Amino acid sequence: MAAYHDHEWGVPVHNSRRLWEMLMLEGFQAGLSWAIILKRRATFRAAFAEWDPAKVAAFGADDIERLMADPGIIRARSKIEATIGNAKIYLAMQAADEDFAEWAWRLAGGAPRRGDGLHVPAKTAESETISKALKARGFKFVGPVIVYAWMQAVGMVNDHAQECFRRDAV
Template sequence: MNELERCRWAQGDPLMAAYHDTEWGVPVRDSRLLWEMLMLEGFQAGLSWSIILKRRASFRAAFAGWDPGKVAAFGAADIERLMADPGIIRARAKIEAAIGNARAYLAFGEQGEDFGAWAWELAGGAPARGDGVTFPAKTAASEAVSKALKARGFKFVGPVIVYAWMQAVGMVNDHAKGCFRRDTT
């Protein structure tokens, strides 16, 4: 049986291959899921995505199913609880950023805006397509989205994190040439 050709980063690890094959690069329009993925990308900073995937269920449990309303209400006791949770990345700055980012996310609704529609509009409205050969760490688009997120009060949303998020949620199709997913997302 022939093995499917995948992006190089998804080869050799069944968990990464499953994520690549079913999620990465598939356009996400749901605001809450976009926010969850942005938070996970922030926790991933400086680490490998496979670490985040292995801890994804623990993150969901620790952060109340990534319910922004619940996360926004977290206080000092919750921060200490999260700092003691071995199932997640225990970085205080990232934990505090996720809580603040929940508040920033909720501000969209309070202002009558939809986070997902806003983010997609900033990203160009439709998936951009990489060349399948070069894979930048950031782009002018990710720099603009990062700047706009920061202006809205978000933290841990630098242009490299934002570009990884844009790839993950399908704002950018960066599947490699030859990858079986390149023309399916």
Template sequence: MPKKTAIRTEERCTWANSDPLMADYHDNEWGRPERDSRALWEKLMLDGFQAGLSWSTILKKRAAFREAFEHFQPETIAAYTEADVERLMANPGIVRARAKIQATIGNARAYLAMRDAGEDFADFVWGMAGNVPILGNGGPAPAQTPLSQEISAALKKRGFKFVGPVIVYAWMQATGIVNDHACHCFLHLKPQPPEKAPSPRKR
């Protein structure tokens, strides 16, 4: 019989020990500084879909989300019509919440409006955070912070929806704007390399 790979539990954030998918996400994505504007936007959209659900639910559906939303290209999604909303509502592979789907379309338009006004999404977000990852205290993470409230308000002012301060803080953790690995975690004090640049989309 093939040898079963053990899941490390003693050095990882406790929440990531539930299953191999969560462990892999923790070890290779969560908390790594993301500097690509489109990738930052995609992750914010997925965190919006998570509202009221567990992250493991979204993670398991992420491939289906990416296929349904055409790799989360804001230029494509901004042109969606009501027919696209109905198409997405009929897709069992994603979270079929009409308000969240419509918000994603509106958020694509808000993202493009920022870009057209000369406001790069990554520069905007990281600038508000001081351009360097914020190191958490290694203890229980807060649900929101004054900075997540500030970023949330700034995004809402620019037309974004489903970007409340709790959603924004979860997104800040996921994208490495804040390093909230627990003090016992092997990644708590270790500087995290940035996410790799996304591969060019194949046509």
């Protein structure tokens, strides 16, 4: 967790595929701890074709059963099926010349927002807006709490504590 905090959490990400991967992982984390997801991140990458949306979108019933039998990931059928559907939506955005990163960052205000360093909310008006926009496109497992955790992880919001050495670094 310390390495993740010190090198990844809160660093602005502008790569569409990486943003999509992190959003999918946040969805798998729902109801669990982020530590569980981090421990399984490499297995998730292997199981989900290195998070290649085109490959994930092509997953069928056999792939779902393969994933359901994989003890290295979170074996929740609804989350697996949502990830496949979310890959299809991601690809539809690409096909319409919509860049996922540009779209998401525009909804987030275009630049990282800095929290007060004292209080970390579970969700914000911005995460509710992004959640609604994702759901309107058909994305699943993208409620405002999941979206806010994603926004923190990918640097759309800097919620490092005031005394944290990373607060000014990101």
